[in-house]
Amino acid sequence: MLLSKSCVYGVQAAIYMASLPRNEYVAIQEIARELNISFHFLTKVLQNLTQAGLMVSYRGPNGGIALARPTSSINLADIIDAIDGSDIFHECLFGLPGCGIADPCPAHENWSTMRARLHNLCHMLTLEELGKRANQLNVRLANASVPMKPATLIAAITNSSQAPIEK
């Protein structure tokens, strides 16, 4: 698979958060439940994102994690970078170290354009856009057994008692 499982979880969680009407602290427990991901494992994954400065966390009741920047300024590549590293965008089909035009493999020409296209795509896809799409009908975010955001979302909207968003 192109992305590691950890990375997929991180991306799904990020899109889930971006799909919410407002940027507020969400408990990892809720995300894990909603996306059908192991809670403890997701915790570890998301720590990468907070350490990378993409998210901020807040402990205690009503705490959780929130996006550190507006959804329009976080893209797919940012998240992949933080979890899997940027190797995917630079390494080659054959995984040879020290690739380059000076010493190319037989597939270099084709692959390098492919790779660049992928990098472009992941840079273009912002959380804003992905979050919007996730809110559309018949769009699913994960292999969830439960349909996307039932009462949870409404609760989040009406619930005004939130921890301060600025660290």
Add this chain to the structure above:
Amino acid sequence: MLLSKSCVYGVQAAIYMASLPRNEYVAIQEIARELNISFHFLTKVLQNLTQAGLMVSYRGPNGGIALARPTSSINLADIIDAIDGSDIFHECLFGLPGCGIADPCPAHENWSTMRARLHNLCHMLTLEELGKRANQLNVRLANASVPMKPATLIAAITNSSQAPIEK
């Protein structure tokens, strides 16, 4: 990584064989040495290719493996299919089971075109083309410590005592 290590080895070996002037039995030992791959491991990998009908093998002295079809009728996708399976071409960025337009994830539109492009590319790249390119100057096939085909190739050209190519 997109391809497993096994798959990379298989592709490298196939290109190496395609780069030879004639389609003749080559000892796996030679390929492993030339491409800097563990012999026993490469053996296992190449068994996938013979079982898939892409290569034929012959035991005993002067035996080895050879391409089962002309280089022009074997492409990258064939080899990837035989070793890693065709999942890469059909599975998605998020690895969700049962993907489709009816129940898409937020990245479907972008990713499905990306994926199709990749599949196309791997279908277009025949061993004939890849072998040709491998023979060009400054092109390398693997992370080899030894420069590509020194005396080995000349020996293969001049050596006329070969096992019968038809099984």
Add this chain to the structure above:
DNA sequence: CAAATTACAGATAACATACTCTGAAAAATG
């Protein structure tokens, strides 16, 4: 037929990834 050379088969070990569990530390709430 004996010896050498090769692919084939299967067991085992080393390593990485994916996942689980336990116990802390921080913050709110009453």
Add this chain to the structure above:
DNA sequence: CATTTTTCAGAGTATGTTATCTGTAATTTG
């Protein structure tokens, strides 16, 4: 200040991939 809720930190487990090793079957050569 005790209790609850949350993230944080790290050990431990399970599973799969990668690599190694040992032996066997097929084939040629002399």
